[in-house]
Amino acid sequence: SGLTQPASVSGPPGQSITVSCTGTTSDVGDDDYVSWYQQHPGKAPKLLIYEVSNRPSGVSDRFSGSKSGNTASLTISGLQPEDEADYYCGSYASRNTLGVFGPGTKVTVL
Amino acid sequence: EVQLVESGGVVVQPGGSLRLSCAASGFTFGDYTMHWVRQTPGKGLEWVSLISWDGDTTYYADSVEGRFTISRDNSKNSLYLQLDNLRSEDTAFYYCAKDGAVAGIYWYFDLWGRGTLVTVSS
Numbered sequence: 247s248g249l250t251q252p253a254s255v256s257g258p259p260g261q262s263i264t265v266s267c268t269g270t271t272s273d274v275g276d277d278d279y280v281s282w283y284q285q286h287p288g289k290a291p292k293l294l295i296y297e298v299s300n301r302p303s304g305v306s307d308r309f310s311g312s313k314s315g316n317t318a319s320l321t322i323s324g325l326q327p328e329d330e331a332d333y334y335c336g337s338y339a340s341r342n343t344l345g346v347f348g349p350g351t352k353v354t355v356l
Numbered sequence: 357e358v359q360l361v362e363s364g365g366v367v368v369q370p371g372g373s374l375r376l377s378c379a380a381s382g383f384t385f386g387d388y389t390m391h392w393v394r395q396t397p398g399k400g401l402e403w404v405s406l407i408s409w410d411g412d413t414t415y416y417a418d419s420v421e422g423r424f425t426i427s428r429d430n431s432k433n434s435l436y437l438q439l440d441n442l443r444s445e446d447t448a449f450y451y452c453a454k455d456g457a458v459a460g461i462y463w464y465f466d467l468w469g470r471g472t473l474v475t476v477s478s
Contacts, residue, residue, distance in 0.1 A: 281464035283401075290471060291393075291401065296456055332463035334401050338463040343417045345403030347392070347465060 248273060249335060249348035256354040257325050260272060265351045266319040267335030273346055275316035279338035282311055282320045285337070286331045330355045357384030358387050358467060360452050365472030372442050372476070378435040378452030378469060386430035389455035391465060392437050394448035404450070405437065411461055420446075442476045
């Protein structure tokens, strides 16, 4: 996919965790078209963060996004059991395939 | 209700063709760029194609360029994906997804359908 995410991240309830998404100067580092999605098993993805750090209405403020250089990050504060899901980053890419996703990170609440 | 509903997924032989449809409701369909995103069962997401709000601009992933064709009918609030010369690696859930902002391409997807399964197998 061109974007790199850790396969898994875990933490106990109440803790904060961070999921990273590393790309290149042709995607994550090129502009602010970075987004994050949550997907529970058997469900469609749900938008959590757009344009690096913006949260759609209705998404908990426990989810926040940031970016430094070619790496974007999703932080989940106050981890809750319902946060257990797969998380994907997405980005515009200034190359042949214009849209790219990371491989996904499985978040486990211990 | 704001929603997207995909249909048309079936089992098809390698080299075959099919057309997927996506019915939109609850928002002004003609104002938004629309995308197709696919997901191999148990695997990650792959962006497939987009079509601008007015239908004038289309883009495709390298993996489907020349085999898939995206189109839309704003009078019917519908999005389509024609899949030709199918390969086993095209087996996936296909989601239609709405771009996040009016009359632009902002590369985030704020509304997704539930997906339709395409299986390419002999």
